[in-house]
Amino acid sequence: MAITLKDVEYVAELANLELSQKEKFKFQKELDNIIKYIDQLNELNTENVPVTSHVIPLENVFREDRALPSLSQDQALANAPQKKDGFFKVPKVIG
């Protein structure tokens, strides 16, 4: 298997997810299948295909520099689980 249990743990940590042992095994299998599926692309000859970062053949979609009305403070904070004095409140983070 290409994806190891360690890979699953690492990706889970980056994604801030806590997984049970059972879930780790489950995701190891699923991720491995996904990678294998994507790996099929390697079978194609892409020699004459330009490197693509975007599927839409467009470039330079701009907006002009004009300030528009924003949400009100109440609207902005409407879905916040915790708020105080106009701020979002979150558990203390340092650094």
Place this chain on the structure above:
Amino acid sequence: MEYESIIGLEVHAQLLTESKIFCGCSTIFGSPPNTQTCPVCLGLPGVLPVINRKAVEHGIKTVLAVGGKVHAESIFARKNYFYPDLPKGYQISQYEKPLSTGGFIEIDTDSVKKKIKINRIHLEEDAGKSMHPDDESDDETSVDMNRCGIPLIEIVSEPDIASPEEAYLYLTKLRQILQYLGICSGNMEEGALRCDANVSVRPMGVEKFGINTEVKNMNSFRGVEKALSYEIERQIEILEKGGTVVKETLLWDEKKQISSVMRTKEESHDYRYFPEPDLVTLAVSEEWIDQIKRSLPELPEQKKQRFVTQYEIPEYDAGVLTSSKELADYYEECVKYHPESKMVSNWVMGEVLRELKERKIGIKNFKIAPTDLTDLLRLIDEGIISGKMAKEIFAEMTETGKSASEIISEKGLAQITDEEELSRIVEEVLTDNPENVKMYRAGKEKLLGFFVGQVMKRTEGKANPKLVNEVLKAKLSENRDEK
């Protein structure tokens, strides 16, 4: 053992635009928290960022000013990490194909001019602002998203910087360029300019780079200098003791003047960059670049050289006067009305800058307009006041905002340039000091200074010194033959 330090700087500069980089929210600083947000910058589902043309133009201006190469095509990327002030869970930045590569900034060290090469300049969005409680008992952080999405450029230098002093010079020069371009306020207190540093040391003569650390949270140019000195010493101390430097990120504490470990690099620097699917390719044509090139203002170095040739002032003067565009404009406006360029330079570098420093204000907020200053200088030239009196009047002008002539007539400060009046006073002095007159005439010509002093005393310093000298000499010799 002798060591050398190797420093590379990453500078984030907020671009002066009216609206944010990917949405129409205002960028005004200091508004109440969370009043300049919208679904785009709050990272709500189903929204699309659209890039601000002006932000791109500001970026291109900077690239051109440092002689870098603007790439014909660049793309945006997502930099993924978790932090409460990053509502989307990723920052839109540029990674694989940045706006530009190359260029340099030239700094004047004590001995030589040195080029600090630029690695790259790219566009990105700012994150929100987290305020951590000072109080140990408070266990919550407050987040203001107003800053989310403010346009930034990141200017990454090559590791060409050899000392904290050079880092300071580089930052000063870079800020000067950005301010001349009018694309960044350069205000470090407001966070409009922020700087991180990569630092390593190695024994002299060794080619291999040492292990580097990253220093963050330096809030002033002097802070950068101090933090770097501290870090360099810390690393040397570790090596001297036979240890190895750990690759980690350190936070500078301005109050305590120390740095402390924020995180070790292994645990956090996997940002999983990938192309931003919501933004299309940024293509910059030659025509666009040419158009922006033509709109570039005169840059600090050009202005300095022009001042040297046009106003025939020393390079040192030109450097000081062009340190900010506003100061340079002030000087040029003065010279327009009073073409004695070196005299104006002395006054601007001396009295004007001293006054600004004392009042802790910029030239923009200075009360004395260029024409007010040149009126004062003209009074010196016309002999109405002495240079010394002018300085006192200048001080009074800055206090009261009154014009030089107003102050002079109010205080009766004008110099006595009336020869008849001076002759009368000189006569008085000579009559009151017959002994000294005798000694002078006997050859003790040093006593002339005594007589000048007496005249000055009687006129409260208002007599024109040149005229006093002439009248005294004439009087002292004309009477000699009679007696």
